[in-house]
Amino acid sequence: MSENPSRRLPELKPVERRTFLRYSLIGATGAGLAGFGASLLGFLWPNLSGGFGADITLPVSAAELAAVIREDRAPYQFPAGRMYIVTWDPKMPGAEEQYGEFHAVTDDGVGLMALFQKCVHLGCRVPWCQSSQWFECPCHGSKYNKWGEWMGGPAPRGLDRFPSRIEDGNLIVSTGTVLTGPARTERVLQQEPEGPACVDL
Ligand code: FES
Structure with a gap:
């Protein structure tokens, strides 16, 4: 006579909904804390990875950077370094x-x-607007020309900068040092918008 399978295996109880939700919440909180801890470590020892906070060597040569920026009529965006590279005429x-x-x-x-x-x-990331050739902040409408000079909105000055240098043909940017941007009154390079705005606030 064949054995009834229901007698061999104890009956499994369905997981109670409340218990399931509790464990899910604990798991999600743990994962969040782990992520926060990793970010904190990255902030405390930024130089370990060579990322933001360290000297960063751009992945293409300085000459190529200049050519790409001129050709695209747009800054070279380098998100890992939280920066835009722009060109200008030192003369x-x-x-x-x-x-x-x-x-x-x-x-x-x-x-x-x-x-x-x-x-x-207030710290939003400021996108580039190709039509106006300005940086335009979508949060509260601050505007900066293509050299990061203040042109309008609530921002107290122009965009901050990082010191940079060229070594062996490559641009190296020191993201561990933030240089305060130019005051509102120091619009030396004076560029007017070159087309329609992207942000109208
Ligand atoms: S954060 Fe950019 S205008 Fe307020």
Whole structure:
């Protein structure tokens, strides 16, 4: 006579809904805390990874950077370093005095400058607007021209910058040092919008 399978195996109880929710909550909280701990470690020892907070060597040569920026009519965005690289002409009147400490110059005489992507109002990431050729913050409408000079909105000054230099043809940006952006009154490079705005606040 064949054995009845229900007599061999104890009957499994369905997991109570409340118990399941409790364990799910504990698991999710644990994962969140683990993620927070990892972020905190990264913040405390930023130089270990060579990421934000360290000297960062851009992945393409300084000359290539300058060519790409000119061709795209857009800054070179480097999210790992939370920065935009922009070009400018060091020979423009007043530029060297105002921005000399911020920039590196390629062998071809093109100035490269690293702008911190964080809005100096309340810290949103400021996107690039291709049509106006400005940086326009979607949070409260601050605007900066293509060199990060303040042009409007509640931001108290221009975008902050990182010091940079060229070594062996590569641009190196020191993201561990934030240089305060130019005051509202120091719009040396003076660029007006070149088309429709992306943000209207
Ligand atoms: S955070 Fe950019 S305008 Fe407020």
